[in-house]
Amino acid sequence: MSTTPTVWRSHSGAAAGRVPLPAATGLHRVVIVGGGFGGLEAARGLSGAPVSICLVDQRNHHIFQPLLYQVATASLATSEIAWPIRAILRNRPEITTLLATVVGIDAEAHEVKLDGGQTVPYDTLVLATGARHAYFGHDDWEPVAPGLKTIEDATTVRRRILLAFERAEREADPARRRALLTFVVVGAGPTGVELAGTIAELARDTLPRDFRNIDTQEARVLLIEAGPRVLAGYPDDLSDYARRSLEALGVEVELGRAVSACSDEGVVYGERTLPAKTIIWAAGVMASPAAEWLGAPADRAGRLLVEPDLTVPGHPDIFAVGDTAMVAGPDGKPVPGIAPAAKQGGRYVAAVIKARLGGAKAPPPFRYRHQGSLAQIGKHRAVIDFGWIKLRGALAWWIWGIAHIYFLISVRTRLAVAISWLWIHARNQRAARLITQGGDEDRDQARR
Structure with missing residues (x-):
C-alpha cells in the first residue's frame, strides 16, 4: 500500500479551457470517469457526503451489459437495457454530468483533459472507464x-x-x-x-x-x-x-x-x-487507456495495478475500479470483470472517500465477495x-x-x-x- 500521505488540495480561480461547473464553495470535488456499474455505484455511495461530483462519460447512457447480447440477437430493444445517465442522476443536484471523451490526465495539476481542449479540475478522481475489445495484435x-x-x-x-x-x-x-x-x-x-x-x-x-x-x-x-x-x-x-x-x-x-x-x-x-x-x-478484452494517461504500471490487459484500497500507486487521490483495475481476489486470482465486482469496487471507493473527508478510520483493504457466476445457454x-x-x-x-x-x-x-x-x-x-x-x-x- 502506498505510504504517500493524502493531501486534499484546493484549486481556485478560473483557467482557460476549463469546463464551467456550478459553484461548489468549500466542497470537495470528485470527478468520476465512466458511467458504468462502477462509476454509478461510486456516485450513489457518495450521497450525503460534502462533495461536488462531476461524472464524465463519452455516451449519454448507462448500459446493462450482461444483457447486451440479447439486443444483438433481436431479443430485446436497446431502450430495455440502456438508460440516460442524466435521468438516473436527476435527483442528485450535487452531480454534474458531462458528455465528453477523456483524452488524458494531468495528475500534477489535478485536471482531467477532455476532447476539445477543455479540462475538469478534481480533488479526488475515480476511474471507472471499463474495457474495450482485444484482438491480440490483430x-x-x-x-x-x-x-x-x-x-x-x-x-x-x-x-x-x-x-x-x-x-x-x-x-x-x-x-x-x-x-x-x-x-x-x-x-x-x-x-x-x-x-x-x-x-x-x-x-x-x-x-x-x-x-x-x-x-x-x-x-x-x-x-x-x-x-x-x-x-x-x-x-x-x-x-x-x-x-x-x-x-x-x-x-x-x-x-x-x-x-x-x-x-x-x-x-x-x-x-x-x-x-x-x-x-x-x-x-478477449483490453482495459481503457487509463494506465497510459497516468504513465502507471498495468498488467498485460492494460488494467491499472492498484493498491489494496484501490488507489493508483503514487496517486492516493486517484482510484480505479471495475475493468480499469487489476485487483487480486481472496484466492490470489484477478477479480473477474463482471458487474458485481465493479459495483463492489464503486461502493468501496465511496466509503474510503467519505472516511477521509470525515476524518474517520479508513475501511479495511478492498475484498471482493463473489456472489456467483451465471450464464444462459438457451x-x-x-x-x-x-x-x-x-x-x-x-x-x-x-x-x-x-x-x-x-x-x-x-x-x-x-x-x-x-x-x-x-x-x-x-x-x-x-x-x-x-x-x-x-x-x-x-x-x-x-x-x-
Whole structure:
C-alpha cells in the first residue's frame, strides 16, 4: 500500500479551457470517469457526503451489459437495457454530468483533459472507464469481427445477423448461401456461449416461418475456442453441461483451435478455412487507456495495478475500479470483470472517500465477495455456480432470468424485459428484429 500521505488540495480561480461547473464553495470535488456499474455505484455511495461530483462519460447512457447480447440477437430493444445517465442522476443536484471523451490526465495539476481542449479540475478522481475489445495484435480484424461492448456494437451485430438471412433469401448460388447462413462466434466465455445459443434458437425457432426460399434451420452456428473447454471459469461439470447443451441446440463447438485469420470471406482456425459472412468476436478484452494517461504500471490487459484500497500507486487521490483495475481476489486470482465486482469496487471507493473527508478510520483493504457466476445457454438451459451450490437446467434458467430482471434499474424496464422474455418463451418470437442501417461500411456489407 502506498505510504504517500493524502493531501486534499484546493484549486481556485478560473483557467482557460476549463469546463464551467456550478459553484461548489468549500466542497470537495470528485470527478468520476465512466458511467458504468462502477462509476454509478461510486456516485450513489457518495450521497450525503460534502462533495461536488462531476461524472464524465463519452455516451449519454448507462448500459446493462450482461444483457447486451440479447439486443444483438433481436431479443430485446436497446431502450430495455440502456438508460440516460442524466435521468438516473436527476435527483442528485450535487452531480454534474458531462458528455465528453477523456483524452488524458494531468495528475500534477489535478485536471482531467477532455476532447476539445477543455479540462475538469478534481480533488479526488475515480476511474471507472471499463474495457474495450482485444484482438491480440490483430486490430485489423475488428471491421469484419465486431465485439460486443456498446449499444452501437449490439445494433451492428444484430444488423449483420438479420442481413445475413435477408441476403441468403435472394442468393441463388448455393456456396454463397451456405456462407451467408454460417455464423461464427469466437471465444467461449459467457458472452460467446450466450450469443451462440441464442443465434441457434433464432434460426431454429423464430425465423423458419418468415422465409420462403431458405430453411433457416439449416444455418450453421460455430463457437470457436482456443482453450480446451467452454466457460473456462466454471467447474468442469457445468462447463461440460454447457457444451452438451449448445450441441443439442445445433451449435458446433470447436475447442483447442485458435483463430488465425478473419476476413470478409470467413475465418481460418486450426488448419481449417471456413467461409462465413458473419463473425462475432467474444474472445478477449483490453482495459481503457487509463494506465497510459497516468504513465502507471498495468498488467498485460492494460488494467491499472492498484493498491489494496484501490488507489493508483503514487496517486492516493486517484482510484480505479471495475475493468480499469487489476485487483487480486481472496484466492490470489484477478477479480473477474463482471458487474458485481465493479459495483463492489464503486461502493468501496465511496466509503474510503467519505472516511477521509470525515476524518474517520479508513475501511479495511478492498475484498471482493463473489456472489456467483451465471450464464444462459438457451431456453430452459443455464448454469449457475454459487460456490456452495451448483445449478443447471431449467431451474438455473429461471433463477438467471429473475436475477437479471431484479438488477435492472427501473420498474418500467423490468416489466418490459419480463414481458419480452415471456413472449419469447411462449411464442418463440423476438420483437426486436429490426434492421437499422448504419454508415457506408454497413451499406457496403449489405450489398456484398
